[in-house]
Amino acid sequence: MIIQVDILRMIAEFIGVVFYYSRAVLSPIGEVMKLWIEFLLQFFPHNIPADYNFYIILFVVLLISGVIINYHWPGEKKEVKEKEKKEVEVSAKNCKYCGKPIGDSEFCPYCGSKN
Amino acid sequence: MGGMKNLFRGFIGMAIYMTTTMLIPALSFDYVDKMEISIPPTGQILDIEIAKGGIAVVIFWLVALGLTISGLAFFTWSSPKDSRRKVVFSILLVFANCFYLWSYKFSGATAFGIQIPGLGRVTLDFVGMVLLYLGAYTLIIVAKIWKLIEVEFGKRKEKKEEKVFVPESTFGKDGGAL
Numbered sequence: 001m002i003i004q005v006d007i008l009r010m011i012a013e014f015i016g017v018v019f020y021y022s023r024a025v026l027s028p029i030g031e032v033m034k035l036w037i038e039f040l041l042q043f044f045p046h047n048i049p050a051d052y053n054f055y056i057i058l059f060v061v062l063l064i065s066g067v068i069i070n071y072h073w074p075g076e077k078k079e080v081k082e083k084e085k086k087e088v089e090v091s092a093k094n095c096k097y098c099g100k101p102i103g104d105s106e107f108c109p110y111c112g113s114k115n
Numbered sequence: 116m117g118g119m120k121n122l123f124r125g126f127i128g129m130a131i132y133m134t135t136t137m138l139i140p141a142l143s144f145d146y147v148d149k150m151e152i153s154i155p156p157t158g159q160i161l162d163i164e165i166a167k168g169g170i171a172v173v174i175f176w177l178v179a180l181g182l183t184i185s186g187l188a189f190f191t192w193s194s195p196k197d198s199r200r201k202v203v204f205s206i207l208l209v210f211a212n213c214f215y216l217w218s219y220k221f222s223g224a225t226a227f228g229i230q231i232p233g234l235g236r237v238t239l240d241f242v243g244m245v246l247l248y249l250g251a252y253t254l255i256i257v258a259k260i261w262k263l264i265e266v267e268f269g270k271r272k273e274k275k276e277e278k279v280f281v282p283e284s285t286f287g288k289d290g291g292a293l
Contacts (some may be wrong), residue, residue, distance in 0.1 A: 026250025062186030075195020
């Protein structure tokens with residue numbers, strides 16, 4: 001139990017030190033961020049009590065568009081291309097007799113021997 | 116098949132963000148608002164005040180921006196790895212997170228007032244911490260923009276390599292050189 005408390009205290013102190021020293025750099029950047037966030041928030045609908053319509057519509061639109069886009073473009077194109085490339089590489093063989101490349105043909109175009 | 120895998124990943128991401136941005140904070144604020152701590156021996160109640168009593172405003176912004184973040188998280192997590200749309204939506208997700216974080220400030224959730232009977236009042240303001248996080252988010256945005264540039268260059272390189280690569284055989288099926 002005492003060890004656990006010590007570990008927790010160490011973690012808390014470590015986080016405290018990180019926050020303390022990064023404050024000088026990060027807080028002014030945060031102040032700049034605050035400016036544009038406050039400007040943009042004026043345009044957000046915020047009728048209280050609870051008018052969630054805009055946010056629910058936004059959520060549903062993102063969800064449906066995500067499903068549709070992933071259905072049409074699942075991102076497998078690259079893998080298929082790599083497979084095709086490998087198949088072509090395997091089929092590009094050399095002649096057994098003269099060692100020159102013959103592609104996927106049965107006869108060597110250089111020595112005429114059957115492979 | 117890959118599409119289904121992506122969607123599954125998207126739903127996991129959405130569930131994580133819904134839990135961490137809406138469910139846990141809303142329940143925590145609700146719990147703290149209703150919490151009653153009695154001080155012995157008199158049994159007086161320690162009053163913890165959040166958002167100057169306007170907890171509905173805090174919950175509204177948590178749910179509203181939490182929904183937006185969850186939608187963006189679904190889109191981001193369901194996008195294929197190293198794709199442009201994943202990086203673009205992850206940048207939008209960080210921006211939405213900035214709004215979400217700042218909503219704690221303007222809804223008053225960063226200011227806690229505790230009335231201690233017989234001693235006085237203690238006020239805790241966490242706005243400095245929010246600013247610190249906003250600064251950290253700015254660095255994340257910069258890193259994400261760098262990632263977007265990296266992905267864009269990667270795609271261009273890939274296209275160039277595709278143009279150089281000749282998949283067709285140099286020779287005909289019958290053995291004659293083309």
